[in-house]
Amino acid sequence: MSENAVERPPLPALTRALVGPPGKVLLPLVAVVGLIVLNYTSVPGGGSFTLLLAGLALFVGTAVVWVARFAVGLLRSDGRPGLRRHWVRWTAAPLMGVIVTALVLTGAPFNARFALSEPGLEQFARTVAADTGAVRREEQWVGLFPLTSIERVPGGARFLVSDTGFIDRSADGCPRSPRCWCSPSS
Numbered sequence: 001m002s003e004n005a006v007e008r009p010p011l012p013a014l015t016r017a018l019v020g021p022p023g024k025v026l027l028p029l030v031a032v033v034g035l036i037v038l039n040y041t042s043v044p045g046g047g048s049f050t051l052l053l054a055g056l057a058l059f060v061g062t063a064v065v066w067v068a069r070f071a072v073g074l075l076r077s078d079g080r081p082g083l084r085r086h087w088v089r090w091t092a093a094p095l096m097g098v099i100v101t102a103l104v105l106t107g108a109p110f111n112a113r114f115a116l117s118e119p120g121l122e123q124f125a126r127t128v129a130a131d132t133g134a135v136r137r138e139e140q141w142v143g144l145f146p147l148t149s150i151e152r153v154p155g156g157a158r159f160l161v162s163d164t165g166f167i168d169r170s171a172d173g174c175p176r177s178p179r180c181w182c183s184p185s186s
Contacts, residue, residue: 036055037055041104044164047163113144117143120142129157
């Protein structure tokens with residue numbers, strides 16, 4: 001070691017944590033928030049309001065922590081090298097946010113869930129419309145949707161997706177409601 005080199009004292013634990021890149025806790029929490037949002041938007045009318053509130057609280061918490069850590073890393077001269085060195089970990093959270101936002105804005109979560117469930121929903125609607133007596137009319141899962149209020153209607157079947165919507169808990173007409181499906185009885 002040269003005589004001019006000055007050894008820096010170790011950083012306090014809190015400062016080390018604030019200067020360090022997101023990792024084992026923050027990035028999985030951001031992923032959980034993304035999954036909650038994707039699940040919420042994958043059902044017609046929105047999913048569970050309680051789950052959405054939990055996701056919103058997690059989002060606010062992770063955003064505050066990420067922004068604070070990033071600001072500390074930018075403002076401290078000993079933090080900037082870590083920003084450059086761990087740029088992938090620093091960009092992961094905002095990138096996840098952009099991807100989730102793009103998926104929600106394009107309707108991809110609902111379209112994917114519906115596409116995977118459509119054959120089962122169609123078959124179930126035909127069975128209800130035919131009213132063979134073998135159809136369970138209580139709540140049940142068909143495809144990836146939990147259904148309730150299952151009934152025959154002229155020319156098809158009507159069923160609602162359980163635990164969706166915030167204010168309007170029931171639909172009054174099949175074509176007007178985004179939470180029910182009708183199928184011609186053929």
